[in-house]
Amino acid sequence: MKRKVILDVDTGTDDSIAIGLALNNPNFEILGITVTWGNQKVEDCTKNTLKVCHYFGRDDVKVYMGEHHQLDTAKRAEVVKVNPDGPIFYVDENGVEHNLHPKSFNLPEPLHGPEEKDAVSFVIDTLMNSDEKITIIPVGPTTNIGTAFKKCPEIKEHIEEIVFMGGSVGMGNVSPTAEANFYNDPDSVHAIMQSGVKCTLLPLNATHAAALPMSDADEFEKNGSKGLKLLADVMRIRADVSKHLGWHDGTHEIIHDALAVAYLIDPSVVDKMERHKVDIDTSASIKYGTLILDGDTGNENVDIAMHADYKKFKKILIEYLK
Numbered sequence: 282m283k284r285k286v287i288l289d290v291d292t293g294t295d296d297s298i299a300i301g302l303a304l305n306n307p308n309f310e311i312l313g314i315t316v317t318w319g320n321q322k323v324e325d326c327t328k329n330t331l332k333v334c335h336y337f338g339r340d341d342v343k344v345y346m347g348e349h350h351q352l353d354t355a356k357r358a359e360v361v362k363v364n365p366d367g368p369i370f371y372v373d374e375n376g377v378e379h380n381l382h383p384k385s386f387n388l389p390e391p392l393h394g395p396e397e398k399d400a401v402s403f404v405i406d407t408l409m410n411s412d413e414k415i416t417i418i419p420v421g422p423t424t425n426i427g428t429a430f431k432k433c434p435e436i437k438e439h440i441e442e443i444v445f446m447g448g449s450v451g452m453g454n455v456s457p458t459a460e461a462n463f464y465n466d467p468d469s470v471h472a473i474m475q476s477g478v479k480c481t482l483l484p485l486n487a488t489h490a491a492a493l494p495m496s497d498a499d500e501f502e503k504n505g506s507k508g509l510k511l512l513a514d515v516m517r518i519r520a521d522v523s524k525h526l527g528w529h530d531g532t533h534e535i536i537h538d539a540l541a542v543a544y545l546i547d548p549s550v551v552d553k554m555e556r557h558k559v560d561i562d563t564s565a566s567i568k569y570g571t572l573i574l575d576g577d578t579g580n581e582n583v584d585i586a587m588h589a590d591y592k593k594f595k596k597i598l599i600e601y602l603k
């Protein structure tokens with residue numbers, strides 16, 4: 282039987298590869314793709330999502346636009362005073378902006394726009410009306426899913442599992458200890474964790490372990506499949522910006538979001554999984570968005586991928602990115 286899934290994205294370079302993997306996985310029944318703010322404004326992420334579906338010949342997949350900002354914007358303004366957001370783009374000598382996540386993907390126009398229904402209503406209605414349990418895969422800020430939990434806690438009973446790309450243990454990419462998706466809306470992560478729903482996290486620890494060397498981009502390009510061509514392009518966009526901003530030397534790239542879908546295709550891509558009681562720091566401090574493991578509060582039903590196998594990840598990408 283196919284796994285029923287809702288993919289929640291902020292497309293987004295690495296999101297586009299997660300979408301490609303999901304669309305090409307015959308074992309998924311994709312009920313819809315919900316879009317959140319994050320890498321760009323939600324309107325731009327939605328358009329990018331539709332373009333990616335069109336690129337893969339899947340204009341039939343329904344796309345729902347969601348939330349515009351995190352649950353607590355006033356608190357976020359306080360946090361930014363402590364830990365200002367860093368740049369994720371540079372401007373070249375011709376005045377052209379090179380963004381880690383392009384505002385508008387350089388791909389053909391989709392056949393239609395998003396559905397009229399908003400993402401949160403779609404999530405609640407779909408879960409509450411389903412006889413089968415549904416898997417949710419959030420690979421952006423978790424505002425859509427957190428809002429759905431706040432509005433209708435009963436959705437928990439209809440969820441098989443939530444498989445996130447998010448979080449980090451002992452490392453961070455937007456603060457010393459926080460990962461971007463969870464940092465962008467810790468209050469919504471907290472709302473989800475409070476429910477006790479079964480969760481699996483693919484944090485930075487796993488996605489960094491599965492980094493792809495740039496020599497793979499040349500190999501992917503030569504392969505000739507549409508999906509691998511997109512992956513090669515995405516790797517080059519990311520490596521260029523990462524190198525210019527001094528994040529790393531540009532010899533590899535991390536395609537975070539694709540690992541969450543790859544895990545559902547072949548769980549053995551994760552070679553070190555740990556069970557922890559998980560909560561998140563929601564205080565307006567330097568710890569904002571940091572995972573709290575095995576503290577007084579939290580969800581005891583959480584598996585955290587601490588490491589992933591690069592070779593298996595690459596094999597899944599080659600097999601499923603048609």
Ligand code: RIB
Pocket residue numbers: 291293294295296319320420421446454460461462537538
């Ligand atoms: O930290 C990685 C996450 O942040 C990914 O989901 C990526 O798309 C970015 O938004």
Ligand code: CA
Pocket residue numbers: 290291292293295296320420421538
């Ligand atoms: Ca993302």
